[in-house]
Amino acid sequence: MAKIDIRQVRKSYGKDEVISGVDLTVNNGEFVVILGPSGCGKSTLLRMIAGLEDISGGEISIGGTVVNDLEPRQRGCAMVFQNYALYPHMTVAENIGYALKVAGMKKPERLEKVRTVAKSVGLEEFMDRKPGQLSGGQRQRVAMARAIIREPAVFLFDEPLSNLDAKLRVQMRHEIRRIHNRIKATSVFVTHDQHEGMTLADRMVIMNKGTIDQVGTPEEVYNRPATVYVAGFIGSPAMNFLSGQISAEQSAIVLADDSRVEIASEHARAHPGALVQLGLRPEDLTLCAPGSGHLSGTFDFYEELGSAGLYHLMIEDVPFSVLSSAKPRFAHGDPIGVLVDTSRVHVFAAKDGRRIDTEARIPQQMEPAE
Amino acid sequence: MTQADLPLASAVRDPDARIASPLRKRRAPGMVENTPLLNILTHLILLSGMIILLFPMYLVFNAATLSLQEVNAQPAHLLPGDQFWNNIREAWVTRDFGQKFLNSLIVALGVVTGKIFIACITAFGLVFFDHRLRMPIFWAVFITLMLPLEVRIVPTYAVAANALQPFQTILDWTGISWLIRTVSGIEVALEWNMLNSYTGLIVPLIATATGTFLYRQFFLTIPDELVEAAKMDGAGPLRFLAEILVPLSRTNIAALATIMFVYSWNQYLWPLLIITDPSYSVVAVELGKLVPDTNTTGGAIPNWHIAMAGTLIVTVPPVIVVIFMQRWFVRGLINTDK
Numbered sequence: 001m002a003k004i005d006i007r008q009v010r011k012s013y014g015k016d017e018v019i020s021g022v023d024l025t026v027n028n029g030e031f032v033v034i035l036g037p038s039g040c041g042k043s044t045l046l047r048m049i050a051g052l053e054d055i056s057g058g059e060i061s062i063g064g065t066v067v068n069d070l071e072p073r074q075r076g077c078a079m080v081f082q083n084y085a086l087y088p089h090m091t092v093a094e095n096i097g098y099a100l101k102v103a104g105m106k107k108p109e110r111l112e113k114v115r116t117v118a119k120s121v122g123l124e125e126f127m128d129r130k131p132g133q134l135s136g137g138q139r140q141r142v143a144m145a146r147a148i149i150r151e152p153a154v155f156l157f158d159e160p161l162s163n164l165d166a167k168l169r170v171q172m173r174h175e176i177r178r179i180h181n182r183i184k185a186t187s188v189f190v191t192h193d194q195h196e197g198m199t200l201a202d203r204m205v206i207m208n209k210g211t212i213d214q215v216g217t218p219e220e221v222y223n224r225p226a227t228v229y230v231a232g233f234i235g236s237p238a239m240n241f242l243s244g245q246i247s248a249e250q251s252a253i254v255l256a257d258d259s260r261v262e263i264a265s266e267h268a269r270a271h272p273g274a275l276v277q278l279g280l281r282p283e284d285l286t287l288c289a290p291g292s293g294h295l296s297g298t299f300d301f302y303e304e305l306g307s308a309g310l311y312h313l314m315i316e317d318v319p320f321s322v323l324s325s326a327k328p329r330f331a332h333g334d335p336i337g338v339l340v341d342t343s344r345v346h347v348f349a350a351k352d353g354r355r356i357d358t359e360a361r362i363p364q365q366m367e368p369a370e
Numbered sequence: 371m372t373q374a375d376l377p378l379a380s381a382v383r384d385p386d387a388r389i390a391s392p393l394r395k396r397r398a399p400g401m402v403e404n405t406p407l408l409n410i411l412t413h414l415i416l417l418s419g420m421i422i423l424l425f426p427m428y429l430v431f432n433a434a435t436l437s438l439q440e441v442n443a444q445p446a447h448l449l450p451g452d453q454f455w456n457n458i459r460e461a462w463v464t465r466d467f468g469q470k471f472l473n474s475l476i477v478a479l480g481v482v483t484g485k486i487f488i489a490c491i492t493a494f495g496l497v498f499f500d501h502r503l504r505m506p507i508f509w510a511v512f513i514t515l516m517l518p519l520e521v522r523i524v525p526t527y528a529v530a531a532n533a534l535q536p537f538q539t540i541l542d543w544t545g546i547s548w549l550i551r552t553v554s555g556i557e558v559a560l561e562w563n564m565l566n567s568y569t570g571l572i573v574p575l576i577a578t579a580t581g582t583f584l585y586r587q588f589f590l591t592i593p594d595e596l597v598e599a600a601k602m603d604g605a606g607p608l609r610f611l612a613e614i615l616v617p618l619s620r621t622n623i624a625a626l627a628t629i630m631f632v633y634s635w636n637q638y639l640w641p642l643l644i645i646t647d648p649s650y651s652v653v654a655v656e657l658g659k660l661v662p663d664t665n666t667t668g669g670a671i672p673n674w675h676i677a678m679a680g681t682l683i684v685t686v687p688p689v690i691v692v693i694f695m696q697r698w699f700v701r702g703l704i705n706t707d708k
Contacts, residue, residue: 052598073604085595089617099603146603 002063002076002153002186003028004049009058011044011210018044019210021058029184031177035197036207037233042190043158045207049188050156051075063153078147079156083163084139086131086146093118093127096145117149121179137168144179155180157189161196173199194234198222206230224346228353231279231346237310240285240320242278242295243350246271253278253347257316261294262342271349271356279346282323286339287311293337295320299330313338433678434458441675457679464676465656466648467683473568474635474652475687480572481634482627489581489626490619494611496582497589498597508586514579519640530570530644534560566647575634581626588622589615624698632688653684 004026011019019041026032034042047053049060051072060067067075078099086095094101097114105113118124121141131139140160147155157176161169177200180187191197197204198218206214206221206229214226225231231239244253244261252260253276261278290296297315308325313336322338330336347356433441434457435450461467496508519526529535538560541547547558564570592615600610616623638654645651660680662672692699 047598050598050602052601072598072601077602079598079602081595081599083593083595085593085599087596087599087614089614098605102604102609146599150603 004154004186004188005059005061006045006049007059007061009045009048009060010056011041011048011053012056017210019048019056022210022212024205024212024215026186026188028186031180031187031189031200031202032205033189033191033197033201033203034205034207035191035194035233037192040207041210042192042207046156046158046188046190049075049154050077050079076153077156078150078152078154079158080140080143080147080160082159084131084143084160086139086142088131091128091130092123092134092142095131095142096123096149099146099150113149117145120148121145121175136164137172140164140172141175144176148179148183151183152185155185155187157187157191159191160189161191162193169196176200194236198234206233208233224355225279226355228277228279228348231348235281237282237321237323239346240280240282240318242280242315242318242320244276244278246274246276246347248272253345255295255316257296259295261340261345263345263347274356275350276356277348277350277353279348280340281344281346282310282321284341284344285322286341287322287324287326287328288337288339290335290337293339294342295338295340297336297338299332299334299336301332302330311336430678430681433675434682436675438671438673438675441673441678442671453675454679457675458683461660461676461680461683465660465680467653467656467680469649470651470653470656471687473571473650474654476568477571477637477641477652478631478634478687480568481575481637482630484572484576485578485581485630486623486626488576489578489585490611490616490623492582493585493589494607494615496586497592498607498610511579511582514577519575523639523643526574526640527643530564530574532560533562533564565644566650568650570644571637571641571650571652575637575640578630581630584622584626585619588619592618621698621701624695624701628691628695628699631691635688657681657684 004024006022006024006026009019009022010017022041022045024032034045036042044053048055049062051067051070051074055068062075062077087098090098093111093114096118097110100110100113115124115127118127121144123138123141123145126134126138131142134142143160160176161172164172173196176189180200189196189200201218203215204218204221205212208227208229214221214230216224216226221230221234225234225239228241232241242255244255246252246263247254247260249272252262254260255278286293295315297313297320300312300314300319303310303312305323308323309327311322311324311330313320313322315338320338348354349356432448432450435452435454436447436457437451437453440447440451440453492511496504496511532538538547538558541550541558541560550556550558564573596614597610600614605613636654637652638658641650641652641655642658645655657677657680660677662674662677
């Protein structure tokens with residue numbers, strides 16, 4: 001059990017800086033998910049915690065000890081790899097027990113422990129098989145067992161589910177959460193899959209080009225994205241963005257076609273005339289008759305999602321989508337009006353992409369309206 | 371879950387099926403044409419190839435069964451005679467093959483072990499450690515691929531005659547030996563003679579660019595994650611080498627051992643050069659002495675039947691090794707054992 005402290009950590013390969021000054025604290029027993037697209041530096045950060053990459057600058061400490069110069073084995077971390085990284089020539093039991101063997105644990109004691117751990121992840125029938133004879137899900141379990149058996153202070157997961165098919169992925173996700181609830185080790189989980197992030201995390205870290213854009217609970221990140229980038233990354237279907245300007249009387253945002261969306265935020269009103277990005281989630285919008293509502297556009301195409309339908313419109317040549325559980329029919333090019341839930345509007349400064357109305361919306365966010 | 375397990379279960383029941391499958395898959399369906407005429411033609415080509423390859427071997431065997439008169443008769447006898455065991459015995463006794471076989475075996479095993487060890491540890495250093503000299507060293511090793519022993523035989527001989535000569539030269543050049551002589555009055559004369567010894571037969575042959583290259587290519591296929599997993603499990607570099615890499619490269623070792631066994635068994639020039647004491651001689655050299663010329667026959671009728679019998683004797687160990695290692699050998703070279 002340990003707390004991880006990351007202070008101003010940097011990583012550069014020659015002149016390319018892939019991580020530029022990251023600060024993050026992972027509390028004891030917390031499950032933190034680092035989320036970001038490929039190339040944002042999330043895996044590098046994880047590997048620096050593990051000790052598999054040198055730290056170019058800054059400091060990482062685990063359980064109060066600075067680990068910058070410690071070997072991976074001295075850091076008390078266990079890692080689950082994307083491609084499982086099982087030893088192909090060892091049986092399941094040998095794979096699970098290898099770390100203990102290296103540590104010099106006596107054979108009977110080791111086998112006993114391997115058996116217990118294997119049982120806890122449902123592998124007891126496969127102890128004598130080689131990894132090549134296992135399915136993807138079973139291999140994943142061996143990788144988990146191999147990490148669990150060391151009773152590590154910190155669990156690190158490097159996109160461990162990305163090689164599994166969709167159904168198994170959900171199943172393993174639940175299993176990882178169950179294991180975490182049981183052993184309560186500090187865990188850092190890297191993924192590019194926002195569903196994994198949302199469902200597993202106590203707190204999420206959204207990374208963008210080597211920096212952290214936002215740290216927060218899944219709910220906070222979803223309801224109050226700190227930047228345009230986070231807003232666009234989290235949420236499926238993705239958020240719509242329209243460019244606009246805060247009106248002179250500060251009560252609305254005026255869009256390119258002169259349509260107006262009222263805003264409730266006190267904070268945003270302090271910026272009359274500011275150029276902004278208006279962020280609207282498809283689920284916070286309602287279709288209505290052309291001419292009524294806040295926005296008007298033309299129908300482009302329709303996507304069936306089962307429980308609801310996703311309507312793709314064009315507003316002033318900007319693609320725009322609306323989620324609707326009533327499923328009206330339109331033909332291509334039909335004019336449509338869009339009604340905005342003005343209590344759920346996200347406003348970002350055009351110049352740096354930062355959220356403008358942050359403070360003012362906190363109370364509403366915890367208990368969403370309606 | 372159970373459905374997904376079914377193909378695995380069958381694979382477990384029939385382990386050979388699993389091993390053979392990569393080879394089976396190799397045959398692309400488009401390649402198989404079901405025309406009987408083409409089949410016959412293909413087999414004819416294969417058959418003629420086999421005859422071309424086997425005919426010289428047959429001639430060797432045939433000659434080894436004939437008597438001195440028969441082997442020199444014109445036209446040649448193409449059917450085996452009854453002198454086989456006599457000829458074998460004579461070849462064995464004349465050249466004292468018992469001792470020579472032992473020598474050859476010691477040398478071949480020494481060379482094979484040495485080559486595998488050197489190749490493995492060199493490739494390990496080249497692939498898994500990131501240092502500035504990595505590429506220069508690799509290229510230095512790689513370039514020596516083009517320099518067989520025959521090319522560098524003179525300097526190699528000089529080194530074998532006194533393995534410490536290079537150090538002596540360095541000491542002389544830098545003036546250190548002069549310094550020592552002036553200060554202490556001791557003349558520095560380093561000497562380590564390897565002529566007429568097993569060491570001399572083995573050591574100059576164990577550096578192997580081919581083996582290093584083969585190992586390097588294999589090590590490059592080891593996923594980084596596996597290395598990292600071992601690091602996380604706490605295994606140090608040598609432990610990783612011994613417990614993960616070596617077991618994984620079993621087929622490579624087999625392939626390399628096979629090639630190198632045959633290579634060192636067939637070594638002729640080097641032993642001929644450095645061995646003057648017959649008790650250290652190896653079979654290839656002795657076989658050479660069986661080949662009839664005016665020295666061996668004294669102008670009499672050439673005794674090819676004995677030479678051929680000797681050839682058969684000398685061929686046996688490599689053939690046995692190849693036959694037993696064949697399965698591993700093929701797998702090691704095509705790298706399917708993942």
